[in-house]
Each structure stands twice: as structure tokens, then as C-alpha cells.
Amino acid sequence: MHVEPRFTRSTLPWLIEIFVALIARCLYRVKSSGAGNLPAGGALVASNHLSYADPVALQLACPRPLRFVGYEGLTKRHWFFRLVFKLSGAISISSTEALSATRAVVEHLKKGELVVIFVEGSISRTGQLMKLHRGYEIMAKQANVPVVPVAHDGLWGSVFSFSGNRYLFKSPRLMRTHVHVEWGRARPVSELPVDRLRQEILDLGHTAFTQRPQLKRHLGREIVRGLARRPWRLEIVDRSVGRRAVKAGALLAAAAAFSRHIRKTIPERRVGVVLPPGAGGSIANLAVLCAGKIPVNLNFTAGRAAILASMKLGEIETVITAKAVQDKVKDFPWPEKSIDLASEIKAMGGKKVILPWLLAAWVLPNQWIANMLDLPKRGDEEEAGLLFTSGSSGEPKGVVLTHRNILSNCWQISSLGVLPDTATMIACLPIFHSFGFTVTMWYPMMRGCKVVSVPSPLDTRGIIDAIKEEQASVLVGAPTFLRPFAKRAEPAEVTSLNLVVTGAEKMPMDLYEFFLDKFRIELMQGYGLTETTPATNINQPDPPVPAGWGGDPQEAKRLGSVGRMMPGMTARILNPDTMEEIPATEQGIVAFRGGNVFGGYLKNTEKTKDAFHDGWFVTGDLGRFDDDGFLYIEGRLSRFSKIGGEMVPHGTVEQRIIETFELDQSEGYVVAVMGVPDPGKGEALVLLTTFDLTAREVRDRLLEAGIPNLWVPRHVEKVDAIPVLGTGKLDLKACRDAALSVVATA
Numbered sequence: 034m035h036v037e038p039r040f041t042r043s044t045l046p047w048l049i050e051i052f053v054a055l056i057a058r059c060l061y062r063v064k065s066s067g068a069g070n071l072p073a074g075g076a077l078v079a080s081n082h083l084s085y086a087d088p089v090a091l092q093l094a095c096p097r098p099l100r101f102v103g104y105e106g107l108t109k110r111h112w113f114f115r116l117v118f119k120l121s122g123a124i125s126i127s128s129t130e131a132l133s134a135t136r137a138v139v140e141h142l143k144k145g146e147l148v149v150i151f152v153e154g155s156i157s158r159t160g161q162l163m164k165l166h167r168g169y170e171i172m173a174k175q176a177n178v179p180v181v182p183v184a185h186d187g188l189w190g191s192v193f194s195f196s197g198n199r200y201l202f203k204s205p206r207l208m209r210t211h212v213h214v215e216w217g218r219a220r221p222v223s224e225l226p227v228d229r230l231r232q233e234i235l236d237l238g239h240t241a242f243t244q245r246p247q248l249k250r251h252l253g254r255e256i257v258r259g260l261a262r263r264p265w266r267l268e269i270v271d272r273s274v275g276r277r278a279v280k281a282g283a284l285l286a287a288a289a290a291f292s293r294h295i296r297k298t299i300p301e302r303r304v305g306v307v308l309p310p311g312a313g314g315s316i317a318n319l320a321v322l323c324a325g326k327i328p329v330n331l332n333f334t335a336g337r338a339a340i341l342a343s344m345k346l347g348e349i350e351t352v353i354t355a356k357a358v359q360d361k362v363k364d365f366p367w368p369e370k371s372i373d374l375a376s377e378i379k380a381m382g383g384k385k386v387i388l389p390w391l392l393a394a395w396v397l398p399n400q401w402i403a404n405m406l407d408l409p410k411r412g413d414e415e416e417a418g419l420l421f422t423s424g425s426s427g428e429p430k431g432v433v434l435t436h437r438n439i440l441s442n443c444w445q446i447s448s449l450g451v452l453p454d455t456a457t458m459i460a461c462l463p464i465f466h467s468f469g470f471t472v473t474m475w476y477p478m479m480r481g482c483k484v485v486s487v488p489s490p491l492d493t494r495g496i497i498d499a500i501k502e503e504q505a506s507v508l509v510g511a512p513t514f515l516r517p518f519a520k521r522a523e524p525a526e527v528t529s530l531n532l533v534v535t536g537a538e539k540m541p542m543d544l545y546e547f548f549l550d551k552f553r554i555e556l557m558q559g560y561g562l563t564e565t566t567p568a569t570n571i572n573q574p575d576p577p578v579p580a581g582w583g584g585d586p587q588e589a590k591r592l593g594s595v596g597r598m599m600p601g602m603t604a605r606i607l608n609p610d611t612m613e614e615i616p617a618t619e620q621g622i623v624a625f626r627g628g629n630v631f632g633g634y635l636k637n638t639e640k641t642k643d644a645f646h647d648g649w650f651v652t653g654d655l656g657r658f659d660d661d662g663f664l665y666i667e668g669r670l671s672r673f674s675k676i677g678g679e680m681v682p683h684g685t686v687e688q689r690i691i692e693t694f695e696l697d698q699s700e701g702y703v704v705a706v707m708g709v710p711d712p713g714k715g716e717a718l719v720l721l722t723t724f725d726l727t728a729r730e731v732r733d734r735l736l737e738a739g740i741p742n743l744w745v746p747r748h749v750e751k752v753d754a755i756p757v758l759g760t761g762k763l764d765l766k767a768c769r770d771a772a773l774s775v776v777a778t779a
Contacts, residue, residue: 058093059209060086060209060210061086061089061090061093061209061210061211061212062209062210062211062212063090063093063094063212063213063214064094064211064212064213064214064244065094065095065213065214065215065216066213066214066215066216066240066244067215067216067217067218068094068095068096068216069216070181070216070217070218070219071095071096071097071147071181071216071219072179072181072219074145074178075141075142075143075144075145075146075147075148075176075178076142076147076148076178076179076180076181076219077138077142077148077150077169077172077173077176077178077179077180077181077222078091078099078147078148078149078150078180078181078183079150079152079169079180079181079182079183079225079230079234080149080150080151080152080182080183080184080185080234081151081152081153081157081162081183081184081185081234081238082151082152082153082155082156082157083156083157083160083185083186083188083189083194084156084188084189084191084193084194084195085156085193085194086188086191086193086194087151087185087188088101088123088149090185090187090188090212090214091149091183091185091214093212094185094212094214094216095147095214097147098146098147099147099148099149100123100124100141100146100147100148100149101123101124101148101149102123102124102134102138102148102149102150102151103123103124103125124137124138124141124148131168135168135171135172135175138150138172138176139172139175139176142172142173142176142178143176143177143178147181148172150168150169150172152165152166152168152169152230152234153165153166154166154585155585155587156194156195157189157195157587158195158576158577158579158587159449159450159573159576159587159589159597160189160194160196160448160449160450160600161449161589161597161598161599161600161662162231162234162235162238162597162662163587163588163661163662164588164660164661164662165227165230165231167227169222169230170222170226170227173222174222179219179220179221179222180219180220180221180222180225180230181216181217181218181219181220182217182220182225182230182233182234182237183214183215183216183217183234183237184214184215184217184234184235184237184238184240184241185212185213185214185215185241186212186213186215186238186241186242186244186245186600186601187210187211187212187213187241187245188210188212189448189600190447190448191210195576195579196448196450197450197453211245211246213241213242213244213245214241215237215238215240215241216237217233217234217236217237227660228616228617228618228660231617231662232603232617235598235602235603235604235662236603238600238601238603239601239602239603239626239627241601242441242600242601242627242628243601243628245444245628247440247444248413248437248440248441248444248628249411249412249413249437250410250411250412250413250436250440251408251409251410251411251412251436252322252412252417252436252439252440252475253319253322253323253406253408253412253417254403254408254409254410254412255440255479256319256322256475256478256479257285257289257319257323257399257402257403257406257408258399258400258402258403259281259399259478259479259480259481260281260282260284260285260394260478261281261282261285261394261397261398261399261402261403262399263281263481264280264281264282264285264391264394264395265280265281265282265395266280266281266481266483267279267280267281267483268280268281268284268477268478268483268484269284269311269312269315269477269483269484269485269486270483270484270485270486270499270503271311271312271313271486272311272485272486272487272488272495272499273309273311273313273486273487273488274357277312279312281394281478282391282394282395283387283391284312284315284316284319284478285319285390285391285394285402286387286388286390286391286393286394287316287320287378287387287390288315288316288319288320288323289320289323289390289402289405289406290378290381290386290387290390291316291317291320291374291377291378291381292319292320292321292322292323292324292406293324293386294377294381295320295321295324295326296324296325299324299326299351299370301326301348301349301350301351302326302327302348303326303327303328303329303347303348303349303419304321304324304326304327304328304329304349304351304352304353305329305330305331305344305347305349305351305352305353305368306318306321306328306329306330306331306352306353306354306464307330307331307333307352307353307354307358307362307365308330308353308354308355308358308374308464309358309463309464309486309488309489310460310461310462310463310464310469310473310474310486310487310488311460311486311488312486313355313374313375314330314464314474315474315478316374317353317374318330318464318474318475319478321353322417323406323408325407327416327417327418327419328418328419329343329347329349329418329419329420330418330420330463330464330465330470331343331344331349331352331421331465332421332463332465332466332759333358333362333365333465333759334463334758334759335421335429335758335759337364337365337366339421339428339429340365340366341366342428342429343421343429343431344366344368346421346429346431346635346636347419347421347431347635349368350368350370351368351370351371351372352367352368352370352371352372353372353374353377354367354371354372354373354374355373355374355375356373356375356376359371359373390402393405412435412436412437412440413435413436413437414435414436414437414632415435415436416433416434416435417434417435417436417438417439418434418439418470419431419432419433419434419635420432420434420465420466420467420470420563421465422467422563422564430634430635430637430640431634431635431636431637432467432563432564432631432634432635433631433632433633433634433635434566434631435631435632437628438566438628438629438630438631439471439475439566439629440628441566441601441627441628441629442471442472442476442565442566442567442568442599442628442629443471443475443476443479443480444601445568445599445600445601445602445627445628445629446472446476446480446568446599447476447480448599448600449571449573449599449600450573451507451532451534451571451573451574452472452476452477452480452482452507453482454480454481454482455482456482456483456506456507456532457482457483457484457485457503457504457505457506457507457529458473458477458482458483458484458485458505458506458507458508458509459484459485459486459487459496459499459500459505459507459508459509460473460474460477460484460485460486460487461486461487461488461489461490461492461496461510461514462490462509462510463489463490463759465759466759467561467562467563467566467567468509468536468537468561468567468568471566471567471568472509472567472568473509482507485499485500485503485505487499490510490511490514490761491514493514493517493518493521493522494521496508496518497518497521497522497526497527498526500522500526500527500529500530501526501527501529504529505529505530506529506530506531506532507530507531507532507533507534508530508532508533508534509533509534509535509536510533510534510535510761511535511536511537511538511761511762512535512537512538512539512540512541512544512761513537513538513701513702513757513761513762514761515533515535515544515548515556516544516698516699516700516701517699517700517701519544519547519548519551519552519699520699522552524551524552524553527552530552530554531554532557532574533548533554533555533556533557534556534557534558534559534571535556535557535558535559536558536559536560536561536595537761537762538761538762538763539558539666539668539684540556540558541688541698543698544556544698545592555574555590557571557572557573557574557590557596558571558572558594558595558596559571559572559595559596560595560596560664560666562652564630564631564644564650565625565627565629565630565631565650566629566630566631568599568629569598569599569602569625569627569629570595570596570597570598570599570664571595571596571597571599572589572590572591572594572595572596573589573590573596574589574590575587575588575589575590576589588661591659591661591663593665594659594663594664594665595663595664595665595666596663596664597661597662597663597664598625598627598662598664599627599629601627601628601629602625602626602627602629603625603626603627604617604623604624604625604626604658604664605617605623605624605649606619606620606621606622606623606624606656606657606658607621607622607623607624607646607649607651608621608622609621609622609655609670612646612651617657617658618657618658618659618660619657620655620656620657620667621655621656621657622651622652622653622654622655622656622670623652623654623655623656623664623666624646624649624650624651624652625649625650625652626648626649626650630650631650633645653669653670654666654667654668654669654670655667655668655669655670655673667682668682668683668684668685669684672684672765673708674708674715674716674717674718675715675716676708676711676715676716676717676718676743679741679743681708681718681743681744683705683706683707683708683718684706685744686706686718686740686744686746687704687705687706689735689738689740689744690704690706690720690722690731690735691703691704693734693735693738693740694724694726694734696722696724701755701757702723702755702757702763703722703723703724703755704720704721704722704723704724704755705720705721705722705755705756705763705768706718706719706720706721706746707719707721707765707768707769707771707772708772709769709772709773709776711747717747717748717776718744718745718746718747718748719746719747719748719749719750719772719775719776720746720748720749720750721750721752721755721768721771721772721775722749722750722751722752722755723751723752723753723754723755724751725751726749726751727749728746728747728748728749731745731746731749732745732746748772748775748776750771750772750775752771755768756768756771
């Protein structure tokens with residue numbers, strides 16, 4: 034049950050309290066759940082910390098007066114903070130006066146008060162839950178009171194937060210800020226050590242995040258409104274053929290006009306799209322969505338049989354494409370109703386039908402344009418997009434992404450500040466890939482960063498030229514695509530880059546070191562899946578320490594990890610054999626919850642059931658968290674073989690072979706280790722490689738290097754190329770088929 038709390042008596046003098054309550058109600062709309070969990074007596078409330086307005090929001094949400102513990106340095110910085118601390122009775126704490134502050138907290142707790150401590154020690158400067166400090170344990174133990182975890186959501190991005198790498202000096206919100214406070218259950222401190230408290234706050238933060246009203250909205254309406262707010266801004270530089278600059282207003286106008294045509298001529302619920310990233314792909318997807326239908330971006334690299342299976346599953350009879358794509362992808366099973374986007378718009382009347390919408394984008398309020406397109410205000414759990422995945426190891430599965438899923442991931446990315454509206458991002462990942470679909474297509478249209486599109490991640494020279502000529506600042510790609518880029522680009526050509534994110538597969542350390550040495554750029558490893566829309570974790574540059582505000586440096590990246598979780602997400606680590614929860618710092622299967630996590634596969638209840646365990650999405654990846662919340666992915670469960678009772682990691686064996694033989698990976702994958710059935714030990718390893726290696730040579734060199742005998746591949750086969758998917762990942766199904774054929778002919 035969610036209630037609109039009343040502002041009750043705090044520790045402020047009552048006249049000031051009335052004034053503060055009045056101002057607070059004008060600025061914030063605070064809702065709360067779980068306040069009934071608060072005990073009648075004293076308790077230590079352990080909260081996350083997103084802004085200087087946190088105490089106001091927490092007091093608005095609490096039926097009892099709260100006393101806060103605050104950083105003493107603030108009182109030395111400005112008279113306003115000294116006044117606030119004095120009037121509110123806040124307890125000052127610092128590293129030099131920790132003992133006296135602890136005594137003061139214990140004293141108030143023993144009096145039966147609720148004392149709030151922000152366990153991160155300072156305001157998060159990344160929007161994520163930072164490292165937790167252990168001081169709360171001593172306070173609660175000495176006072177013999179329970180700990181109440183609490184998390185709030187909605188204040189990050191306000192003027193009092195550090196979003197945009199600055200406090201105060203940013204545009205204030207024109208509407209009341211929606212804040213949700215989620216109170217946890219009071220527990221003895223012995224049951225809430227730091228790792229467990231982190232888990233509790235993340236769980237509560239996830240619940241609070243799901244209450245955001247903007248997640249109930251319609252994706253198409255949000256995109257239309259976003260474009261209509263900035264019709265003059267350059268939205269996409271499409272470098273498919275030459276250079277085509279498209280402003281936000283023109284993009285919106287073309288999509289709006291085409292959406293009317295789609296409504297009249299396409300009766301099916303889902304519409305296929307086969308286009309590269311760029312203006313055409315964005316217009317087609319937005320037009321389909323504005324027509325009240327569902328865009329389905331088909332993977333034209335998947336093979337004829339897989340594409341036909343996808344189209345049948347999605348009930349797709351119409352495909353929007355371009356003649357150039359049809360000429361290039363000849364093996365694609367083009368349906369009878371294959372529409373050439375440019376020809377269709379021209380046949381509709383071209384500029385004549387687009388011009389009225391362009392004028393509307395320039396002169397009318399953005400809400401009016403959305404209403405003219407008959408876009409509903411609510412999308413929420415309705416299907417907004419369909420992507421297909423085989424998980425790189427099986428037949429296509431339809432991943433249904435809702436409006437809530439996509440909007441959640443967009444807001445999560447926006448919360449981090451790694452892609453502000455001042456960024457210029459290279460969009461080269463295909464839009465049938467979840468990252469290309471959400472991060473380089475929908476997100477820029479909604480949030481306003483500029484996109485420079487290159488039709489293929491394999492067009493290395495095209496990407497380098499695009500960065501140089503358009504002064505792009507952000508590049509995203511799998512290691513498979515970044516290797517040739519790193520080899521061929523010169524530092525002078527990519528001086529504008531300040532963020533390079535890699536995902537889809539584990540980042541090799543040699544690639545990280547090569548980038549750092551050649552370009553002075555740290556690769557930021559992230560993690561995600563199609564089923565999570567896709568982003569779940571990311572490393573990001575460490576936030577600056579604000580001048581004049583003090584505070585300790587905060588860590589936002591950790592080498593070897595895939596970063597902390599996106600805001601509003603929570604996770605569990607499960608035992609691979611029993612599926613029971615184990616400590617987060619132990620290795621097991623990673624499972625997620627979040628607004629960006631999908632609800633199930635299309636028409637496949639069995640696969641959907643397998644994908645979830647007690648409401649948690651099971652990724653199938655093995656990983657662990659460290660004490661500060663950074664996630665380490667150790668490998669995919671399907672990429673392990675159980676040989677003689679021991680789990681053998683394929684990826685580790687591959688890396689050892691590469692290191693032992695000093696193999697050149699500059700052009701992509703050169704080895705792949707697969708497990709095949711073996712009657713003697715359960716499984717045997719097969720090595721596929723593009724180099725001339727023999728089984729005996731591999732065995733001798735690996736054993737000499739100290740590799741366990743069970744880890745040595747039994748069969749070695751030279752191949753022309755290691756099978757790779759269009760997303761840059763290893764094609765596990767094709768690799769396994771090749772490995773099985775090796776054993777069959779051995």
C-alpha cells in the first residue's frame with residue numbers, strides 16, 4: 034500500500050517546521066511504503082544518500098520525528114548548513130570526531146529516538162549505491178537498538194544532487210519531484226552486516242524505483258515529446274551513403290507522416306524492420322510505434338532458417354527495409370509485402386505530407402503533437418518491441434520488451450550521466466541487437482544526445498573517419514569490433530573520444546592495456562542481456578571531487594569487474610546445483626530484478642519458466658559481487674564442462690592457450706574451446722583454432738605451463754574462421770556443431 038505521508042513533528046522548532054513543510058510540499062511529492070515497519074522505540078535508520086534534500090524527503094515520509102547524522106565539514110563550509118544543523122539538532126560527524134559523534138548517536142538512540150545515518154558516508158556522485166561504512170554496526174550494538182534499512186528514489190537529478198557533475202548550478206525541475214521512500218523491516222544489527230545491509234537497501238531501492246510514474250508512460254509518446262522539445266537540434270548524422278544530417282524536427286515529421294500510412298495499410302500487430310542503424314531505422318521504428326504497432330528488428334545475419342522461424346513466431350507479414358539492403362542481403366527470405374522506406378514515403382507525397390508535421394514540431398506544444406498522433410499516455414506493461422535471441426547457443430527466442438522495460442533502461446542510463454545530451458555517440462551496432470535497439474536508437478531520441486551512425490561495426494575505417502570528422506565522444510562495441518579499430522586508428526584521429534564502453538563478452542586485458550597505451554583511454558566494461566533491455570551494469574569514470582564542497586574521492590570503476598548495477602536493480606547469487614541463494618561474494622549464477630527485466634519469451638511458457646527462479650531472472654552467467662557492489666562475471670554456465678567431477682571453464686582455457694602460444698587476436702577470435710559428450714569422463718574438450726596447432730603440441734605446452742591435465746583439449750581442429758554472431762559474440766551453436774563433427778570424424 035502506498036500512502037501520501039503527512040509532515041509530522043520533527044526536531045525543528047514548530048514555526049520553522051511549518052515553513053519547511055510548506056516549501057517541501059511545493060517541491061516534492063513524496064509517497065511512502067512500509068512505514069509501519071518502524072518500531073515504537075529507538076532505532077538506527079540506515080539510508081542511501083542521493084542529494085542534500087534527502088532529510089526533507091525522509092521526514093516527509095516518516096510518521097515519527099527523525100534526527101539526522103551529517104558530515105561536519107558542511108557546517109564549516111557555509112553558514113546555511115550551520116543554521117540547519119543547529120535548528121534541526123543534527124549530529125555532526127567527521128573522521129577526526131567519530132568517537133564523540135558515536136556517543137551522541139548512542140545517547141539519542143537510548144532515549145527512544147529514530148536516528149538516520151547515511152551509510153555511504155557522503156552523497157553518491159554517480160547515482161548508484163556506493164561503498165557502505167561500518168560505523169552503524171558499533172552505534173546500534175552500543176545502544177542495543179535494531180537497524181531499519183530504507184531507500185528512496187527520485188531525488189537524483191534534482192538541483193541538490195550531484196548529477197551532471199555539479200551541485201545546485203543546473204536547471205531546476207519545473208514540476209514537483211516524485212519521490213518514493215521504501216522502509217524496510219527492523220532487524221537486530223547482528224542480522225545486518227554490511228553485505229546484507231547493502232542487499233536490503235538495493236532490494237528496497239528496486240521497489241522504490243518501480244514506483245516512478247514515468248515508467249507507466251508510452252514509449253512512443255515520450256519519444257515524440259522529446260523530439261518536439263528540440264526540433265532545431267541535430268539528432269542524427271547518417272553516414273550510410275555520404276553524409277546526411279537529420280534534425281529532431283525532421284525525424285519526428287517523417288515518422289509521424291509514415292505512421293499514418295502504416296495505420297491505413299498494415300493490419301498486422303507486429304511489423305518487421307530490416308535496416309542498418311541510422312535515420313531510416315529510427316524513422317521506421319518510431320513510425321511503427323506511433324501507428325500503434327510493434328516494431329520487430331530482424332537479425333539479417335542469423336541465417337535463412339532462423340529468420341523464417343523468427344518471422345513465423347512473431348507473425349510478421351510486412352517488412353520495412355531499403356532497396357540497398359535487399360540488394361545486399363540476398364539470402365534473406367523477403368516476404369511479398371517488403372516495403373522500401375524511401376519509395377513508400379515518396380509515393381505518399383514526400384515533402385507534402387511531411388511539411389505539416391514539421392511545422393507542427395516547430396510551433397506546437399509537444400503534448401499537442403503526441404495527441405494529434407493519438408498516442409496513449411500509458412504504455413506500462415504493454416509490448417513495445419520484440420527482439421530475437423538464441424542466447425548464442427540455440428534456436429531463436431522472442432524477447433518481449435515492454436514500454437516499462439525500455440523506459441526503465443533509458444532512465445537508468447540517464448541517471449548515470451555517462452550519456453548526457455552534450456555527448457556525440459557512434460551508433461554502429463545493429464538495431465536488431467538490444468544495445469543498438471535501446472541505447473543507440475531509443476535513448477538518444479528520448480534524452481537528446483547526438484548520434485553518428487555507421488551501418489556496420491565491421492566498417493572499421495568508416496567508424497574511425499566518423500569519430501574524426503564528427504568529433505564523436507562516445508564509442509560502444511564488443512572486443513571483437515574494438516580490436517581492429519585499436520590496430521588501425523591513430524591517436525590523432527580519435528582525440529575527441531572520452532568514453533569507450535565494451536560489452537557482449539569479457540574484456541581481454543591485453544586490449545585494455547593496448548587502448549590505454551595507444552589512446553590514453555580506459556575501456557569501461559559493461560554487462561547486459563537482451564532480456565534486460567539490455568544494460569544492467571557498467572563501469573564509469575570516477576566522479577570528480579567538487580571544488581569547495583570537500584568529500585573523499587569515490588570509485589565508479591574497478592578493473593576486471595563489469596561495474597555496479599544500474600539504479601533500481603537488485604541481484605542474487607544462486608548455487609548452480611541447488612538454485613538456493615548463497616552469499617553475494619561467492620561465485621554462483623547471477624540473477625536480477627529490475628524494471629528493465631523482461632517478463633517472458635513470446636509463446637514459450639517453458640523457456641520463460643526456465644528463465645526465472647522465484648521471480649528472479651536467471652542470467653545463466655557465473656559471477657560474484659565484491660564488498661563494494663562491483664560485479665565480476667566469471668563465465669557462462671554453458672561455457673563450462675564437467676570433466677571428472679571438476680568444472681572446467683572454457684574461456685579460461687582459451688585465454689591460457691592464447692597466452693601460451695602468443696596468438697595474434699587483432700583480427701578477432703582465433704580459438705574456441707567447446708565441450709562434447711564423452712562416455713569416460715562425462716565431457717571432453719575440443720579446440721577450434723585458425724592457427725596450425727596439433728593436439729600433442731597443445732598438450733605439451735599447456736602442461737608445461739602448469740595447466741591441469743583435465744583442462745587440456747583432447748581434440749584440436751584448424752578452421753578457416755571461428756563462427757561469430759552479428760552482435761560480435763561467439764556463435765556457440767555453430768562452434769558446438771563444428772566440435773561435434775570433429776569428434777564424429779575422429
